[in-house]
Amino acid sequence: MIRISTIFIAICMVLVAASLGLVLYSWAGITFYESALVALTALTFLILYNAVSMRLRDRTDVGGQIADLSRGTADLARQVAEFGRRLSAVEGKVVSANSAGADRMQGVISEINELGVLVKQLATTVATHEEMLAAGPPAAPTPPGPPSQPAAEPQAAEAGPAGMAEAAKPLAASSTPAPGAPSRSQTQLIAAVKNAIEENRLDIYLQPMVTLPQRKVRYYEAVTRLRDDKDQVLVAEDFIGTAESAGLIGRIDHAVMLRCVQVLRRLMVRNKDVGVFCNVSATTISNPTHFAQCLDFLEANRVLAPSFVLEFKQSTLRKLGPAETENLAALAQRGYRFSIDHVTDLRFEPRELADRGVRFIKVPAALLLDPKQTSTSDIHPSDLSDLLGRFGIDLIAEKIEGERAVVDLLDFDVRFGQGFLFAPPRPLRPEGPSATAVATATKPQEANGPGNPATLETPAVEPPPRATGNAALARRAVGPN
Known part of the structure; x- marks a missing residue:
């Protein structure tokens, strides 16, 4: 279409x-x-002049358009290259995610x-027990004395998984240091604690926490023991107050804390996924x-913060004042995570605990399995793990002593899970390059007494599956006959 400006110029x-x-x-x-000829000549001249000037202006505009088009093409090429890089x-x-998914699937x-192999072994064990039970009642008990000891093993085998778990309790308990010390006055106990601190007679015992139902060691809890000048062991309950x-x-x-950091550094040499719980x-x-x-000490070792868990009592967190809350926030800002133990009830505020940096809650197995908790707590114990998991908190069942509880x-x-069923607290080697070596959870029936603690030269390994636990799992999977 002819532009209005062109029409106006023609009229002019x-x-x-x-x-x-x-x-x-x-x-x-x-x-x-x-005069008409002169006017026509002038009009012709004006028309030619306008045509030439428009042609020159159009040529200039075409050059600018070509330059703009070149710049647009360059921008488009850069965008295409950026899209290619992002793609x-x-x-x-996507390839790495697929590879990780394949590894997880494997x-x-x-x-x-x-698990299939374990189920087969369990079936064999259960069949053996059933054959022994069907063979008839055991022979009459022999008179007491040394000859009667060989008969104890068949009786324990015939008792089934529950009997084997009960028989393992005193053996596991024998590995824990009994107090064994005479009653002391408050002054004598304070003097014993001071001497133990000054002479470095604070011992660290490690008790593993295992995954369920695989029973693979994932964390360790550091338990403090104190030795007096006569090498009599005092448990934490005897001297903490x-x-x-x-x-x-x-x-x-x-x-x-110093000993726990040393232990954690030694353990992480062989297993980067291990963690240590330290009571404060x-x-x-x-x-x-x-x-x-x-x-200051934790700040200097904050590289270990993801694997070093500070543990507090439930009553401690409930009685925090402004200063204590600020101190916990300072620890959380440095990457340290917290755990709650000595739980007496199941009334929790998961969101508040997660905001404070709590990532673990240790609840006694007896408290979780207590039917009375259904009416006294705000949530059913069977739903507690899922509720805490939504806020990034893991539930740990402690003080497990029987397969039925598992x-x-x-x-x-x-x-x-944590308890004497898996392994009792075991002492570290007191000296030497393997000072952080701990006793494993395997074969708890071979535990030594306090005078001869069993230790290994390597960090704790995962306990092998127990026959009694496998039998219980098999019965649960198969269901009632």
Whole structure:
């Protein structure tokens, strides 16, 4: 379409040519035909001038358009290259995700194959027990004395999984250091604690936490024991209260943290996924001097924060003041995670605990399996693990002493377990390059007494599957006959 500006220019040129002819006709005195010829000539000249100027302007515009088109083409090429790079990155991520999924699937398949082998072994064990039970009642008991000891093993075998678990309890308990010390006055106990701290007679015992139902060792809890000048062992319940009242608990916590970090460094040499739980008292959190000392130490070792878990009592977290809350926040900002133990009820606020940095809650198995908790708690114990898991908190069932408890806890979707059933607390080697070696959970019936602690030269290994636990799992899978 013809633009309005072009029409306006054409009209102006006609008017200019007509005006020129009229002026020549009126003032110059030339004839009408001559003035018309002059006007036509002027109009022709104006038309040619306008055409030439428009052609030059169009040529200039075409050059600018070509330059703009070149710039647009370059931008488009850059965008295409950027899209290609992003597409390559997405393809790499998809390939890595597929590879990781294949690895996970392979791990699941291997575990299923392991479970199949275990089920076959369990079936054989159960069949053997049934044949022994069908053979008739056991022979009459022999008179007491040394000859009667060989008959104890068949009787334990005939008792089934429950009998074997009960028989293992005293053997496992024998590996724990019994107090064995005469009653002491408060002054004598304080003196014993001071001497133990000054002479470095604080011992660290490790008790494993295993995954359920695989029973693979995932974490260790550091348990503190104290030896007096006569090498008599005091458990934590015997001296913690006295140490807190005497103002010595801060030194104990700092020494235990130091030993736990050393243990964790040794364990992570062979297994990067291992973790250590270290108990911290409420007095240390509330005391500015002791907390500052512990905070400086933890700050220097914050590279171990993902694997070093600080454990507090449930009553401690419920009684936190503003200063203690700020101290816990300082630890959480440095990447340290917290655990709750000594749980007395199942009333939790998962969101609040997760905001404070709590990632583990240890609940006694008896409390989880107590039918009374259904009416006294805000949530059914079987749903507690799922509720905590939504906020990134893992539930650990502790003080497990029987296979029946393991089977019941599996129905509650509990992922971790701890107790004498798996392994009692075992001492570390007191000296030498393998000072952090711990006794394994295998063969708890061979546990030594306190005077001869069993230790290994390597970090703890995963316990092999127990026949009694496998039989219980097989019965659960098959169902009632």
